[in-house]
Amino acid sequence: MPQQIQAAVVGTGFMGSVHTRAVTAAGGRVRLLVGSTPDRARALARSVPGAEPAGFEEVLASDVDVVHICTPNHLHHDMARRVLEAGKHVVCEKPLAVSAEEAAGLAALAARTGLVATVPFVYRFYASVRLARSMIAAGGRAPWLLHGSYLQDWLAAPDTDNWRVDTARGGGSRAFGDIGIHWCDLMEFVTGQRVTALQASLGRAHAVRGGRPVTTEDGGVISFRTDAGALGSLVISQASAGRKNRLWFSFDGPDASYVFDQERPETLWVGGQDADRTLTRDPARAGTRPDGLPAGHPQGYHECFADFVADTYAAVRGQAPDGLPTFDAGLRAARLTEAVLTSAADNAAWTEIPV
CATH class of the missing domain: 3.40.50.720 (NAD(P)-binding Rossmann-like Domain)
Incomplete structure (x- = not known):
């Protein structure tokens, strides 16, 4: 042992x-x-x-x-x-x-x-996300339209404040740096495509919080292109009433489209030209990460976090778990965040990103 x-x-x-x-x-x-x-x-x-x-x-x-x-x-x-x-x-x-x-x-x-x-x-550790990744990698024409959103409401009220609002502690980007990078990480992880350029418009719901001016964004809209020629769009917000943690994507291709909703993570919707189907999580299904949670027992955020830590510890023991997000993934997120801030400061100019 x-x-x-x-x-x-x-x-x-x-x-x-x-x-x-x-x-x-x-x-x-x-x-x-x-x-x-x-x-x-x-x-x-x-x-x-x-x-x-x-x-x-x-x-x-x-x-x-x-x-x-x-x-x-x-x-x-x-x-x-x-x-x-x-x-x-x-x-x-x-x-x-x-x-x-x-x-x-x-x-x-x-x-x-x-x-x-x-x-x-x-979020890489949801079985539905891994299934979408394996199905896209299995063949067929790649998705060409990559769109979605990540919406929360924990900063919707004007009197709500948090250390993340302060650039000295949270950094120059709040909504994108906190949740937008999760969506971008999933998009690149699932599709295998990389963002090569983006344009970003950022905004805020409230100009003042905690008695001080707000300089970080409550949300924004990002358009992007990938190294495979796909087009994409992302809407992010931490001030959308009623949206608790809705990370949603639709990766659309000529042969199939894949839709995932983090608030309903047990299913993956797969659309085809003649029919569509909803696949329910099943650890026995090819393409999913092996785990000990039987089908019909809903997988959630805590389970994904435990799986991430388990794979990290497996790597410590010398194994090589598939899809483990290392500091290289953290660096990629930092470069995307920097590009978002650069574009927003330049009136949503297209900004190139090294692949």
């Missing part, structure tokens, strides 16, 4: 609690918890059997195998760098860094060290 992975989780907010749960579900053990204050670390540690509160320096000096970074965005780069330099594997929340230059440095450092370094693009 392989040795149990020992983990530290840095950050005690919502994402910190998601990571601690996923570590346990993936068969690992959370040994150390770091919070913004000792009290926050102790509070989360009480709900995680065997975990102890610690400081970040203690984590670096410890013998844990993997460090999960779940802090505000502006802390990601330096923490991930120090974890890798300490010889430990790392899982870093997205965005990997608040600039493409910093993200490139982290990706290069991970490559030099040979350590496992991953970013939680966990």
Whole structure:
């Protein structure tokens, strides 16, 4: 039996609690918890059997195998760098860094060290997403129209505020940098196509939050082209009333179209010229990621996160899981974000992106 992975989780907010749960579900053990204050670390540690509160320096000096970074965005780069330099594997929340230059440095450092370094693009782990990917890869004419949206409402109210609104902590992009990169990662993962150019218009629902002017976007509209000649469009929003976490895509081709809705993830709609069909998740179906969740038992966000962590830990043990999002995926997201901000600042001018 392989040795149990020992983990530290840095950050005690919502994402910190998601990571601690996923570590346990993936068969690992959370040994150390770091919070913004000792009290926050102790509070989360009480709900995680065997975990102890610690400081970040203690984590670096410890013998844990993997460090999960779940802090505000502006802390990601330096923490991930120090974890890798300490010889430990790392899982870093997205965005990997608040600039493409910093993200490139982290990706290069991970490559030099040979350590496992991953970013939680966990929507890749839905069975319906993997099925669409396998069906597109199986043959036929590639999708030529790639469109969709990612809509939320948690910042719809004008009096709602969050650290992500602050560019000093969240970075220059909020809606795209937080959720738009998830959609783009899925599009490139599922279709195998890469965005080569885009134009972006960004806007905000409220000019002021928490008594200060808002400089990051509440949403936007992005058009793009791919290396396979496809056209695409994406609508993103964190201020669309009633939309809780609706990540939706339609990848349309001459032979078949594929539609996925994250709020109804058990099904994949496949359209054909003569008939369409709705495929329900079944782990026995070819093209899906093997898992222990039987058909008819709905897969959800927590299961996808646990599968992502399980594959990360499999990589730590020397395996090579298919579709594991590494720091290269985090760098790709940073470059897309940089292009979005550049285009928006230049009146939605088309902006090229290295493939």
